[in-house]
Each structure stands twice: as C-alpha cells, then as structure tokens.
Amino acid sequence: MNPILHQIGTIFIPVSDIQKARDWYCNLFDLSIKGEILFDHLYVIPLEGTNLVLDSKIYSTDNIIQTPLFHLNTRDIHQAYSYMIQKNIDIITPIEHDHWFNFKDFDGNVIMICKC
Incomplete structure (x- = not known):
C-alpha cells in the first residue's frame, strides 16, 4: 500500500x-x-x-514564483477581478477565456485566480 x-x-x-x-x-x-x-x-x-x-x-x-504553482478558486471571475482592482492588487493578465487571471503579491509571486 x-x-x-x-x-x-x-x-x-x-x-x-x-x-x-x-x-x-x-x-x-x-x-x-x-x-x-x-x-x-x-x-x-x-x-x-x-x-x-x-x-x-x-x-x-531567485525563489520568487514566476508562474502560478496553484490557483485560488472563485465562483465569479468578474467579481473576483473587480475585487482585486478595488484592493489595488497588481493584476498582470486580463481575464482569459472567461475563466482565469493572474496577479502578483507584494513580493512579485505570481498567483492565479480561476473560476471553479
């Protein structure tokens, strides 16, 4: 086993x-x-x-995450995108395929938000 x-x-x-x-x-x-x-x-x-x-x-x-190693889930990708804009978070892609987008944390680590 x-x-x-x-x-x-x-x-x-x-x-x-x-x-x-x-x-x-x-x-x-x-x-x-x-x-x-x-x-x-x-x-x-x-x-x-x-x-x-x-x-x-x-x-x-050298350890800053350049491409997403994981994604955070959302049920509403457009609402999540608007939320990130309101929080002044560094969004680095538009919403792609009506399904996901990437942003950076304050150190430059890239993270994805994806519609589940």
Whole structure:
C-alpha cells in the first residue's frame, strides 16, 4: 500500500517581510490577523482545505514564483477581478477565456485566480 496520501498539506510562499506579507494576505482574504509568527519566519494563512504558509526564511529573488504553482478558486471571475482592482492588487493578465487571471503579491509571486 502506498503511504503517500492524495492530498496537499500546505503551500509555501517565499516572502521578504513576514509581517508585511501576513498583513497583505490577511487583507486579500479579508481575514483578521490571528495566531503568531512562528520561529520568526512563518505565518499560516488558514484556508478551506490546503493552507498557505508564508515563509521569509526561504525568500530570495531567485525563489520568487514566476508562474502560478496553484490557483485560488472563485465562483465569479468578474467579481473576483473587480475585487482585486478595488484592493489595488497588481493584476498582470486580463481575464482569459472567461475563466482565469493572474496577479502578483507584494513580493512579485505570481498567483492565479480561476473560476471553479
């Protein structure tokens, strides 16, 4: 029997400043800041399912995510796009195929939002 589960436990995102990253991602998800910064370099963004872990220890300009390694889900791609504009988030593509678009976090990591 294969001991590896068909699950993703968490996704690590390299960030330059753990406090600024925590605030930025909590603002993105409209989450209140809860919990602590762990070991001076980790902060867990609790999501439904797989969590995001912001990690300033793994940050370098070489580790900035240039192409999306995952996407965030939305039921309404146009509403999500408008929401990102209102938040002044760096959107780097238009809505493609009426299905997805990409944006950058404040460190330049590219993330996708996709209609589910």
